[in-house]
Amino acid sequence: xxxxxxxxxxxxxxxxxxxxxxxxxxxxxxxxxxxxxxxxxxxxxxxxxxxxxxxxxxxxxxxxxxxxxxxxxxxxxxxxxxxxxxxxxxxxxxxxxxxxxxxxxxxxxxxxxxxxxxxxxxxxxxxxxxxxxxxxxxxxxxxxxxxxxxxxxxxxxxxxxxxxxxxxxxxxxxxxxxxxxxxxxxxxxxxxxxxxxxxxxxxxxxxxxxxxxxxxxxxxxxxxxxxxxxxxxxxxxxxxxxxxxxxxxxxxxxxxxxxxxxx
Amino acid sequence: xxxxxxxxxxxxxxxxxxxxxxxxxxxxxxxxxxxxxxxxxxxxxxxxxxxxxxxxxxxxxxxxxxxxxxxxxxxxxxxxxxxxxxxxxxxxxxxxxxxxxxxxxxxxxxxxxxxxxxxxxxxxxxxxxxxxxxxxxxxxxxxxxxxxxxxxxxxxxxxxxxxxxxxxxxxxxxxxxxxxxxxxxxxxxxxxxxxxxxxxxxxxxxxxxxxxxxxxxxxxxxxxxxxxxxxxxxxxxxxxxxxxxxxxxxxxxxxxxxxxxxxxxxxxxxxxxxxxxxxxxxxxxxxxxxxxxxxxxxxxxxxxxxxxxxxxxxxxxxxxxxxxxxxxxxxxxxxxxxxxxxxxxxxxxxxxxxxxxxxxxxxxxxxxxxxxxxxxxxxxxxxxxxxxxxxxxxxxxxxxxxxxxxxxxxxxxxxxxxxxxxxxxxxxxxxxxxxxxxxxxxxxxxxxxxxxxxxxxxxxxxxxxxxxxxxxxxxxxxxxxxxxxxxxxxxxxxxxxxxxxxxxxxxxxxxxxxxxxxxxxxxxxxxxx
Numbered sequence: 001x002x003x004x005x006x007x008x009x010x011x012x013x014x015x016x017x018x019x020x021x022x023x024x025x026x027x028x029x030x031x032x033x034x035x036x037x038x039x040x041x042x043x044x045x046x047x048x049x050x051x052x053x054x055x056x057x058x059x060x061x062x063x064x065x066x067x068x069x070x071x072x073x074x075x076x077x078x079x080x081x082x083x084x085x086x087x088x089x090x091x092x093x094x095x096x097x098x099x100x101x102x103x104x105x106x107x108x109x110x111x112x113x114x115x116x117x118x119x120x121x122x123x124x125x126x127x128x129x130x131x132x133x134x135x136x137x138x139x140x141x142x143x144x145x146x147x148x149x150x151x152x153x154x155x156x157x158x159x160x161x162x163x164x165x166x167x168x169x170x171x172x173x174x175x176x177x178x179x180x181x182x183x184x185x186x187x188x189x190x191x192x193x194x195x196x197x198x199x200x201x202x203x204x205x206x207x208x209x210x211x212x213x214x215x216x217x218x219x220x221x222x223x224x225x226x227x228x229x230x231x232x233x234x235x236x237x238x239x240x241x242x243x244x245x246x247x248x249x250x251x252x253x254x255x256x257x258x259x260x261x262x263x
Numbered sequence: 264x265x266x267x268x269x270x271x272x273x274x275x276x277x278x279x280x281x282x283x284x285x286x287x288x289x290x291x292x293x294x295x296x297x298x299x300x301x302x303x304x305x306x307x308x309x310x311x312x313x314x315x316x317x318x319x320x321x322x323x324x325x326x327x328x329x330x331x332x333x334x335x336x337x338x339x340x341x342x343x344x345x346x347x348x349x350x351x352x353x354x355x356x357x358x359x360x361x362x363x364x365x366x367x368x369x370x371x372x373x374x375x376x377x378x379x380x381x382x383x384x385x386x387x388x389x390x391x392x393x394x395x396x397x398x399x400x401x402x403x404x405x406x407x408x409x410x411x412x413x414x415x416x417x418x419x420x421x422x423x424x425x426x427x428x429x430x431x432x433x434x435x436x437x438x439x440x441x442x443x444x445x446x447x448x449x450x451x452x453x454x455x456x457x458x459x460x461x462x463x464x465x466x467x468x469x470x471x472x473x474x475x476x477x478x479x480x481x482x483x484x485x486x487x488x489x490x491x492x493x494x495x496x497x498x499x500x501x502x503x504x505x506x507x508x509x510x511x512x513x514x515x516x517x518x519x520x521x522x523x524x525x526x527x528x529x530x531x532x533x534x535x536x537x538x539x540x541x542x543x544x545x546x547x548x549x550x551x552x553x554x555x556x557x558x559x560x561x562x563x564x565x566x567x568x569x570x571x572x573x574x575x576x577x578x579x580x581x582x583x584x585x586x587x588x589x590x591x592x593x594x595x596x597x598x599x600x601x602x603x604x605x606x607x608x609x610x611x612x613x614x615x616x617x618x619x620x621x622x623x624x625x626x627x628x629x630x631x632x633x634x635x636x637x638x639x640x641x642x643x644x645x646x647x648x649x650x651x652x653x654x655x656x657x658x659x660x661x662x663x664x665x666x667x668x669x670x671x672x673x674x675x676x677x678x679x680x681x682x683x684x685x686x687x688x689x690x691x692x693x694x695x696x697x698x699x700x701x702x703x704x705x706x707x708x709x710x711x712x713x714x715x716x717x718x719x720x721x722x723x724x725x726x727x728x729x730x731x732x733x734x735x736x737x738x739x740x741x742x743x744x745x746x747x748x749x750x751x752x753x754x755x756x757x758x759x760x761x762x763x764x765x766x767x768x769x770x771x772x773x774x775x776x777x778x779x780x781x782x783x784x785x786x787x788x789x790x791x792x
Contacts, residue, residue, distance in 0.1 A: 146340075146341060149341050149342065150549070153557070157427075157555065158555075158556045158557065159558050160558060161557055161558040161559050162549065162558075163544075163547045166661060167657060167661065168558070168559075168658075168660040168661045172664075174661055223341075225541060226541065227358075227366075228369070229541060231540060231542075235557075235559050235560065235658075236564065237559070237564075237567075238658075239376065240655075242540060243377060243536075244380060244564070246536070247377055247532065247536060248307075248380045251307050251381075251532055252300070254528050254532075255300040255307075258521050258524070259302075
């Protein structure tokens with residue numbers, strides 16, 4: 001203790017303590033903030049890549065190849081980017097349940113951390129579209145419903161239907177309903193073009209316009225059923241079905257009753 | 264005489280002195296109508312037409328039939344600030360701001376669908392019971408005219424709001440007009456006042472929809488009903504019912520009450536649908552722009568079979584002398600419907616030509632007793648239903664996890680193969696039902712009571728049916744096939760022999776029947792028992 005108290009008076013003690021304190025605070029801040037931030041340290045990032053690679057080797061490589069180079073039945077994933085993996089795995093489309101014409105949306109197999117690991121691994125292979133951050137996805141603030149509706153009707157409705165209920169494509173492929181899809185996943189679908197969907201690059205539809213589309217979809221999803229039950233929002237087919245069952249059924253029933261009473 | 268009777272008498276006398284109505288009323292208020300639920304099907308059409316007139320008039324108070332461009336500033340936020348036609352904006356205004364407007368729009372649209380359903384089921388009843396036979400051929404043709412005009416009128420109404428769906432429909436109508444060889448492009452230019460979409464079609468369609476066609480409807484419906492009145496209603500066969508009488512209830516008070524009550528029930532059902540089920544939610548479709556299209560764009564059901572025919576048509580085109588003829592649109596869009604409606608309108612004449620039956624008929628046929636006619640009807644119905652199903656092929660494909668291609672090939676093959684199969688099956692069913700009728704008359708009703716005979720044999724007790732029922736089952740006539748001469752008395756082949764041969768063939772097919780139970784057969788069996 002005597003020695004320490006002597007050193008305390010040393011003229012270098014102040015600067016050394018200052019450096020020590022700065023280093024401690026800096027490290028603590030960096031470790032603490034790394035938990036909730038996308039910017040990981042190099043070490044943490046490479047750990048995530050490793051984890052992702054392990055998951056990939058176990059769950060994906062049998063079709064996509066040991067180095068994600070693709071194969072007979074699955075495309076190469078080099079350069080598809082984190083957004084693509086986050087969409088395909090995050091919506092449960094990958095891994096596919098069976099080799100049908102189109103991967104369908106289902107309960108995701110991997111949890112969000114694992115999805116992130118897989119996405120980071122695939123993104124590490126070659127640059128590609130990144131997962132949009134929450135800051136980017138502030139559609140409530142940055143989007144316009146009316147403009148989004150126009151853009152949706154021009155670019156999306158021909159496959160996804162006027163009210164985003166989905167529709168049929170050729171050979172059993174289909175455009176899925178957009179009801180209940182997370183904004184992040186809608187955004188990722190637009191920038192990566194999954195399945196039969198074309199890519200809507202930022203030049204075709206700007207990021208702000210993408211947010212407007214998302215805002216319109218969310219507004220349509222939240223819209224109450226105006227004018228009675230919406231009949232699936234698929235157009236006149238269900239209306240025709242209702243009039244040929246309930247409508248004429250009620251009327252013929254009454255006609256039979258009227259003719260019966262007179263006997 | 265009470266005071267009330269005296270006042271009523273004075274009023275009636277006052278009116279009669281000035282109009283001479285009493286004599287007419289006395290005759291017509293006691294006019295008798297036969298009673299059967301299927302005779303009320305036509306009334307569904309009449310009543311929904313009245314509902315259409317009333318609700319349509321309400322809609323015209325706010326609808327602005329103009330393609331003038333406006334900026335939407337109404338209450339529906341997802342369309343706020345968009346450019347659209349005044350027609351679309353005013354339909355939105357009716358839906359969201361006019362009190363009761365959305366309900367009225369929905370009642371109008373549901374009534375239109377019920378009107379068309381009513382026409383079709385009424386037509387089926389008239390067809391399958393042979394009510395179109397002499398002297399009612401003209402009324403049949405008027406009915407077919409009403410059906411055709413109803414399809415057009417409904418389509419025009421669907422096109423008026425100028426939303427994305429209605430514009431898409433108009434675009435297809437334009438394509439069908441253009442598919443007419445040589446004159447198509449000119450007629451399209453004439454109809455749309457230039458290139459599509461232009462600014463003319465909404466005002467033009469509006470005039471036709473609210474003035475011209477309703478006027479023609481009123482005239483045709485009046486003639487249709489006056490002919491029913493004049494020719495008297497047909498009736499099903501039964502004891503005491505002949506070709507020369509009508510058995511039923513008088514117009515006043517029984518039919519007044521029934522018909523009047525039924526009007527309110529039709530109105531009630533339509534209003535119920537309008538209140539609980541959304542129809543044509545135009546705010547979701549958005550304003551029409553030729554550059555936009557929605558998946559699952561469909562016409563209303565009465566056009567659905569036409570759309571289905573177009574959807575299944577293979578891509579056929581010929582190029583000749585600098586012209587393109589789009590058979591893929593021309594055949595399903597114009598030629599096939601033309602053949603179908605012409606055949607429908609001419610059917611009474613075709614049947615009477617083929618059977619040689621030129622007599623008047625006021626008693627209806629039971630469908631089973633005319634197997635050929637019933638089978639032709641089911642055949643035509645099968646054709647239309649296959650086409651209708653293909654009209655909704657995309658919705659059916661996504662709902663039942665099928666592919667559009669499967670649906671298309673099913674309907675392409677099915678529309679050729681299924682109608683003949685339906686014909687054969689229906690004819691066999693009719694003959695089997697005739698056989699069942701014969702057994703019922705001869706052997707009576709199966710009671711389900713089993714009795715064991717002293718010798719150990721089990722038999723089921725058959726109960727004889729009532730004389731009325733036996734009459735009803737056997738009163739129809741079974742016409743022998745025509746045997747038109749193919750050669751003259753000298754044994755020389757006469758002119759028109761080929762035609763006669765064809766008529767003989769058709770007549771033989773028409774006359775195929777299980778011979779009905781005769782009185783002698785019944786007596787014999789009764790004596791035997």
